[in-house]
Amino acid sequence: MPALGAAPLRLTLRAWLTGPAASDLGAAERLRAGLAVAAAAAAKHAAGPGARANAGTGEVLRANFLLLCDAVAAADGHLLAEEELCFTAAFRVLPAATQCLFLRLHPRRGPWFRLGSLAYSEVGDAAEAARALADAKLARLLERAGAADVEAAVNVLTAPELAALAARLRLLPAGRTSGNSRPQLLAAIAGALHADPPATGRLRGAKVREELVRAVGPCVRLTPSAAAAARRLQRIFFLHEGHDLSRFLVTDLGTACYPRYRVWRTRPVWRTREALLAYEAALEHAALLDAALEAGNVAAAEAALQPAWAALYAGEHKVPPTPPRPPLTTYPAAPSPLASGAGRGAWPAAPFLRRFSAAWVHVSMATAGVALREKQRRYAEAADLLRLLLGGECCYNRRGEWWVRLSIDTEHLGRPEEALEVAEAALADEHICGGERLDLQRRILRLGKPPRRWRKPAWASTLPRDPPEVRIEGRPIASVLGAKSQFWSADGSAVGVEQLALLHYATEAAGGWRGMHCEGGVWATLFGLLLWPALFAAVPDALRSSFQTSPLDLSTPGFYLNRQAIIEARLAEVAAGAAPALLREAWAAHHGVMCVGVNWERQGVEELVEIADCVGGSSLAGVMRLLAQDHAGWAGGMPDLLLWKRGESTEDLGSARLAEVKGPRDALSQQQRAWLAALASAGLHVEVLKVVEPGTAVRKHRRR
Structure with missing residues (x-):
């Protein structure tokens, strides 16, 4: 891109909404949205990386925030109300230094900040910029704040400052001027500020307020309405609670690099402002629930769950049906190709966008609430709630978990026949796969013994047998309760159970294997590199901003179904032995670019090529197909160790095996x-390595 002042930059805007989906946005809105996106991209890149890096951090934040406001107003203007419009209007007319101060303070915890500690080169005089923010009603100064704000401002004081203030106000017990904790000091000051005896109490509270303001000094905080408006604009743009303007910043300064792809929007995520507000309220409820569960506060957790229960009983989660999962692997057969486009015309467009709904958040909260009731052994209530969840259409990747829990809870209630019927009904659910399906099948065989069932199901003979088991002896080291087990290695060093297993496999007696404790790490890197074209293919609404490391539909059945031709063509190349060339090509083209699962530091490209050769094209394609068909379902449970070694001739590329390591x-x-x-179905050798304590019989290659 040319630098500013160089030759003019020509922009070409093509129609990017066509067909029936175009009715979601009028022609004028589509044109404005396209122009805003094009103008933002042009302005962002026209100066060149060097010029943008030299502009200063605050100036980069300011310029990009204005572009973000323009893009949201153009593409999602129907979601903005008076508060956002007033905020953006007030923000635009502020001096650049004042805008920079707002954007510097917004991501910080606060809410109050001492002006004396604010030093930003692009802001200059922080006090002057803060006064301008206050005049625009985007911030408050401490001297103009009310009692509640003053109480919050006390948190900026250090512990010695708090102690000195409490001593000045004579709030400490006689003879005790030290050794008070910060919470004790804050509680004493808050109590004095809100003291409520008659006249003397009010005078005392006013004096305390004056002393607080004097002790804290000049401070500023953003107004809640301005902070909320800025947060809402960023939420609409990024669609990710962990993303903010720093995404722009790290990109412009060259700290991070996002993939290049076509941003393609055919519909808004939220059709109405009410839907957006409901989603935001649900996120706040979920945050309260997380905090309560982390603190172990059951009463607070129950209070936070009330909106979720209300939504569940109101049937909020019964949205239109989502697309079915693709056919998955049946054991022991290998994955089979899927029929192309079957029934696709009847599916609702972009169903993966429903995760940004209040119903989706409330269902996730309700799942945590079920677990809470199970811990309290309230199995009847948990079972009723699970039936409600299974009657809806949200969070379909959790359905397997719900079915398993319902069968277990029903058995806890002393109803084994009903628990068996639940497990049998669950197998007809098209969303059940992987470990959850296997768990349900095993439950059916255990619960379905005569006289409940006299005949085994037809699939019983196809259930996978447990893999071979290798046992080695490990001398345990006494450890703290709850800490990870450690063992003595042959050289006398302390190692974990996985490291002990790697040392065993590296010995000549065990085969001299190279290996790593990676679980799914190396497979995620291989998936990202080999299927890069599929991950960032042009699929409507899957890539909605320039700051995504994966498509929004990755963890849904639609990922595979919407890219089946691309994925199968790529996997055919992998199966034919082209994985090494594809890995080198992707490494050279995208090295350093952020992509889901790809770790550029853990392995070099030559080690990845060696692993791909040893695993073999057919087996590697089989594993990649599983991850593509159901990325969320197969996200966990990969064996701990990947082992490989090169062959002894040029014709022998090598071999690989995977081992799941288990402690005593x-x-x-x-x-x-x-x-x-x-x-194993994909052709890989798998086994379980069991570390046993001295004196336990060591058996090798035991098959059950």
């Missing part, structure tokens, strides 16, 4: 069993 008291989960079976 560990057992396989159903998801781990499902992964081991799927990998």
Whole structure:
């Protein structure tokens, strides 16, 4: 891109909404949205990376925030109300230095900031900029604040300052001027500020307020309405609670690099402002629930769950049906190709955008609420709630978990026949796969013994058997309760159970394997590099901003179904042995670019190529297909260790195996069993390595 002042930059705007979906936005709105996106891209790149980096951090934030406001107003203007419009209007007329101060303070915790500690080169005089913000009603100064704000401002004081203030106000017990904790000092000051005896109390409260303002000094805070408006604009633009203007900043300064792809929007995420506000309220409820659960406060958790229960009983989660999962691997057969486009015309457009709905958030909260009731052994209530969740259409990737929990809770209630019927009904759910399906099948075989069932299901003979088991002896080191187990290695050093296993496999007696403890890490990197064209293919509404490291539909069935031709063509190349060339090509073209799952530091490209050669094209394609068909379902449970070694001739590319490592008291989960079976079906050697304590019989290659 030319630098500013160089040759003019020509922009070409093509229609990017066509067909029936175009009716969601009028022609004028589409044109304005396209122009805003094009203008933002042009302004962002016209100066060149060097010029943008030299502009200063605050100036970069300011310029990009104005572009963000323009893009949101053009593409999602129907979501903006008076508060956002007033905020952006007031913000635009502020001096550049004042705008920079607002954007510097917005992501910080606060809410109050001492002006004396604010030093930004692009702001200059922080006190003057703060007064301008206050005059525009985007901030408050401490001397103009009310009692509640003054109380919050006390948090900027250090512990010694708090102690000195409390001593001045004579709030400490006689003879005790030190050793008070920060919470004690804050509580004493707050109590004095809100003292409520008659006249003397009011005078005392006023005096305390004056002393607080004097002790804290000049301070500024953003008004809640301005902070909320800025937060809402960023939420609409980024669609990610962890993203803010720093995404622009790290990109412009060259600290981070996002993939290049076509941003393609055919519809708004929220059709009405009411839907957006409901989503935001649900996020606040979820945050309260998370905080309460983390603190172990059951009463607060129950209070936070009330909106979720109300939404669930009102049927909010019963939205139009989502697309079915694609056919998945049946054991022990390998994955089979899917029929192209079957029934696609009947599916609602962009169903993955429903995750940005209040219903979706409330269902996630309700799932946590079910777990809370199960911990309290309130199994009847938990079972009723699970039936409600299964009657809806949100969070379909959780349906397997719900079915399993419902069967278990019903069994806890002493109703094994009903628990069996629940498990049998669950197998007809098209969203059940992997470890959850295997778990349900095993439950059916256990609960369905005569006289409940006299005949085994037809699929019983196809259930995967447990893989071979290798046992090695490990001398445990006494550890703190709850800490990860450690063992003595042959050279006398302390190692974890996985490292002990790697040392075993590296010995000549065990085969001299190279290896790593990676679980799914290396497979995620291989997936990202080999399927890069599919990840960032032009699929409507999957890539909605320039700051995504994965498409929005990655963890849904639509990821595979919408890109089936691209994925299968790529996997055919992998199966034919082209993985090394594809990896080198992707590494050279995208090195350093952020992509979901890709770790550029853990392995070099030559090590990845060696792993791909040893795994083999057909097996590698099978694993990648599983991850593409159901990325969320297969996200966990991959074996701990990946082992490989080169062949002894040029014709022999090498071999690989995977091992799940278990300590003396560990057992396989159903998801781990499902992964081991799927990998074995793909042609890979898998086994379980069991570390046993001295004196335990060591058995090798035991098959159950």
